[in-house]
Amino acid sequence: MRYSTTEFEALYTRCFPPSMRLAMSLLHEEDDARDVVQEVFVKLWESDIRIENPQAFIIRSVRNACINRINSLYIREKIRMRLTLEPPPDDYNPEQRDEEVISAIKLLLTPREQQTVEKIYTHRMSYKDTAECLGVSVAAVNKNIVSALKKLRGHFKTCKS
């Protein structure tokens, strides 16, 4: 049985935000993430079937589509896009994971390290631009980033063990 346009709009409005957050968390590029999510919804629309739990189906489909896309890339391309080299676990919850990372950044990093992380990862600035923006050297930016990543890595390793 087909969805009407109104029903599908309601479904899209409900399921798009978590799907988009998951895709962004895995692909890091907004356009790529939107493309993957829309592709999943188009397939659902064209399948002409009603899913019992559409949100779970869509999230699962988006996750698989993102992993397939990442796997199709070369390592160099993955590193350029700062994509994870290992596939996420089956119980990967991007919202929970992101919350944990943001909390750890606020908790563990110094203000300068937080500023550096924000410039490089949120605003996608280069080391040079970040250094100019913060009024420090490029070496200092790298030092802050490496220090921040090591702290976070240590934190999450401890949490996992």
Place this chain on the structure above:
Amino acid sequence: MTDEQKDILIAKMLDTPASLSDEELGMIMHDDELRDIYEMSAVVSGACTSRKEINMADEWERFRPRIRRKPSPMLWIMKVAAIFLAIIVISGIISMALDKILIDNQPKLAEISQQEVIEYNTSEQNITDSPSQDIDKIQDLILPQKNVIKLKKHLAQANVTEVEMTYEPKEIDIDEYLRIQQARIDNDLAMITAENMTDEIAAIHRVYDIIGEDDETIVNTIRTLTMQ
């Protein structure tokens, strides 16, 4: 690998990954610490980029054009059939309407033409009857037998023309109708002239009968008047 070398490699990995050589990529993949730092970097990158606000109205408007349903082939065939049927029905209705208009107008035109011709013939009959009656009256009253014979000959010629101009009721065109009307007017004029002449001749006869002149004098007088 020293810490300094690792820092340089991390800087290249995070800032300018395109500048990494294959050898450097291999070193990153085979060094656990570098690989862990890279994975951590990927997780932080994902956490920072996924926090962007989503405007659902914009997102739906952007997505909606992608979900237009493809029309089924059966629906397409039905549409084509419906168009053909509509064309046939409309052309049939137009054809019937045109036929009806033409059939309705045809008898009216024929009726009008016929009526005109009948009216014309009736009036012609009145005109052709009247000169004969007039001549008879003149004959009865005043005219000598010789002159009456001449007049009858003259009128007989006129009657032949009148007979030729009598039409059976039929459809006529406008040119023919105009010719008939013209002939009718000419005939009227001829009849009026004949009447006048008859009156004048009758008057002359009366005068000459009273004064006792012979027929030759009367004929000469009439000829003189006719010439005038």
